Amino acid sequence: MTDQGNRCNEEFEADITRFVQEDYLPVNKMAKDFGVNAQTIRRSIVMSIS
Secondary structure, eight states: OOOOOOOSOHHHHHHHHHHHHHHOOOHHHHHHHHTOOHHHHHHHHHHHHO
């Protein structure tokens, strides 16, 4: 079995987070468009705020 954790690098997560926060794009739409889990984006947003 292979480990699939951490498929997104920090720069990629930062870009998606910026799109959601600055452009007010829906998390679910961004997750679908970029092929990542919506919870990954939400976690990135919380981490960027704190």
